[in-house]
Amino acid sequence: MPSEPQAAAGRGAAEPQAAEPPPAVESLLTARLTAEVEALDAADPLRAFRDRFTLPEGVLYLDGNSLGALPAHTPERIARMVEQEWGRGLIRSWNEAGWYDLPRGLGDRIAPLVGAAAGQTVVCDSTSVNLFKVLTAALRLRPDRRVIVSELGSFPTDLYLTEGAGVGYDRRLLDRDGDTLEQLLDQDVAVVLLSHVDYRTGRLQDMAAVTELVHRHGALMVWDLCHSVGALPVRLDACEVDFAVGCSYKYLNGGPGSPAFLYAAARHHDAASQPLTGWFGHADPFAFEPGYRPADGIGRFLTGTPPLLSLAGLQAALDLWDEVDLTALRAKSLALTSLFLRLTEPLGLPSLTPQDPEQRGSQVSLRHPQAYAVMQALIERGVIGDFRAPDVLRFGFTPLYLSHAEVRDAAEALREVLVSEVWREPRFAAVAGAVT
């Protein structure tokens, strides 16, 4: 078990290395910049959403790409489910409070965020479990092919699941077995699994072009949307994607451990079979038949009883998403990341995040040989981002609750930490074994 996040430091933190002396960069607290960010905030069409979240005083939260913030009405929604639906309604709430329909109903509320027509998205399980289901379903739809393609730098659970679902299959990894995806594709490839936005670098893939390339080689395409849903518009149907999965606890703000979602294109529903054939995916669960018969449609991707209290958190968060204009969201996201890249550029930290906005998700990743200590010093100043081994300072920009002024203040805090070299103080040093 990892130790408590606040009690210890980074697993995989970089060994101490010499860091270059910091360049003498002037303070960002200038009248000119203040006027610029205030004008941007005044013109921000999403600024009213900030008040719909509860965030602690004195915190600049740049980690909504790992765990989203708390929507202000979520506690009331969860309390209602606990006190009324569970406490009073008891078992009747499966019908009367609509519990039974929530996995499909919330899936249909996520659908517009991922560009899916209704009836193709369900909320259930974790992203990892859903990856196992869709990878296996996709492999079964291509029985004559024996290769899974993925990317070496993917979030590790994705790679692990290509191993778990792909027992008996060969695996080819982009960046290890070939420089381009096209080099890895041939008539043996059954499935390609990629992240739409890379968790470490923030690089955004061209979903339409990649999916089309994969289909041209006769394979099926699975996208991991954990770092794109709620960060930018996604167009699953328009890109003719086969399967997709994603988290709801990051940009969607569903709450810690809130269940994931799974998309399967309607054209695959009849032929697709998934391996976790639990009773919630049965055609008639309450017939209590001894044999499994899959439900029609997307319902066959369900497995067991959903975590209702977590679904209540996601349900509350989706009330906000129902109101969000995704075009405005994307424009603000790019304005925030571009501002941060521009203001931190004089600090001389190499960026892993593409400068080209077309290739950028909603995060900025900067490299520093002592990134763990630098991030701890920032967190002490109330600027919460995260560290990704071995040397990445990762900053997530959530357009619903961040202002341009806060982005300037975060860049200024980073400047101060680097110029003062406060991060060298022993209390920021890494010790083994924490959640980062």
Ligand SMILES: Cc1ncc(COP(=O)(O)O)c(C=O)c1O
């Ligand atoms: C790209 C990506 N896939 C999957 C996951 C995690 O999946 P799970 O919610 O199953 O832990 C994460 C983050 O934890 C992620 O960043």
Ligand SMILES: Nc1c(O)cccc1C(=O)C[C@H](N)C(=O)O
């Ligand atoms: N899911 C997480 C968790 O249970 C603990 C700590 C972090 C996470 C994360 O989500 C990490 C995240 N996917 C990442 O992009 O690094």
